[in-house]
Amino acid sequence: MRNYYIAGNWKMHMTRSEAAELARTLVAQLKDGEHKYLVAPSFTLIETVAPIVKGSNIGLGAQNMAAEPQGAHTGEVSVLQLKDLGVDTVILGHSERRHVYKEDDALVNAKVKLALQHGFEVILCVGELLEEREAGRAEAVCEGQVVKGLEGVSDLSRVVIAYEPVWAIGTGKTATPEDADAIHAYIRKVIEKTYGAGAAEKIVIQYGGSVKPENAAQLMAKENIDGALVGGAALKADSFVPIAKFGR
Numbered sequence: 001m002r003n004y005y006i007a008g009n010w011k012m013h014m015t016r017s018e019a020a021e022l023a024r025t026l027v028a029q030l031k032d033g034e035h036k037y038l039v040a041p042s043f044t045l046i047e048t049v050a051p052i053v054k055g056s057n058i059g060l061g062a063q064n065m066a067a068e069p070q071g072a073h074t075g076e077v078s079v080l081q082l083k084d085l086g087v088d089t090v091i092l093g094h095s096e097r098r099h100v101y102k103e104d105d106a107l108v109n110a111k112v113k114l115a116l117q118h119g120f121e122v123i124l125c126v127g128e129l130l131e132e133r134e135a136g137r138a139e140a141v142c143e144g145q146v147v148k149g150l151e152g153v154s155d156l157s158r159v160v161i162a163y164e165p166v167w168a169i170g171t172g173k174t175a176t177p178e179d180a181d182a183i184h185a186y187i188r189k190v191i192e193k194t195y196g197a198g199a200a201e202k203i204v205i206q207y208g209g210s211v212k213p214e215n216a217a218q219l220m221a222k223e224n225i226d227g228a229l230v231g232g233a234a235l236k237a238d239s240f241v242p243i244a245k246f247g248r
């Protein structure tokens with residue numbers, strides 16, 4: 001039985017005081033929550049949020065990291081620096097990194113391996129563009145991103161996959177629960193091919209893309225949808241808490 005995992009990707013939003021207030025509210029309102037939770041603030045907010053979520057049932061994530069542990073990489077943030085702040089999870093391969101900042105599968109894969117080597121949990125994001133879906137290539141695109149993103153990774157116990165169709169991110173257009181579930185099931189098959197049925201059964205696959213309090217329960221009801229990676233609706237406790245406590 002997989003545990004539901006609801007994560008908030010705060011993207012490039014909030015100041016320290018706003019982040020502290022949201023984190024405090026979430027800690028208070030989710031303390032009786034039954035699922036696994038995470039918030040991923042901007043790098044500059046992590047030190048503020050860390051002591052607030054410490055000891056709570058909300059994990060602390062980062063939204064990206066460099067592919068090298070240290071060195072001359074102006075503007076990048078390293079796994080060692082994140083570890084130093086108490087971060088234990090990193091979101092990698094987000095579509096905004098892939099499509100806006102041109103991160104390719106090889107770079108994402110290098111980051112995934114480095115994060116795992118340092119004991120982090122990884123949320124590997126995959127998902128197709130609208131034109132890829134319309135061309136009937138959604139499954140192939142996701143398969144390629146999963147396989148290449150995990151190349152050389154033998155143990156999936158600290159890997160979560162987030163299926164985020166790019167056309168559903170920040171657009172208000174959610175994949176139907178049926179469409180999302182079909183891709184999740186396909187991703188599970190892809191995992192089964194390389195890692196076996198046990199790993200495929202265990203791996204948590206989140207859905208991301210315009211998840212809201214109104215659609216969370218229908219999405220989570222699907223057999224292969226094990227949680228959510230939430231963007232816009234994660235910025236307010238009023239919308240994130242009902243998603244995190246869906247069905248109650």
Ligand code: 13P
Pocket residue numbers: 009094164168169170171172208209210211229230231232233
């Ligand atoms: P929205 O929930 O704003 O569509 O963003 C989804 C996302 O990209 C989470 O990583």
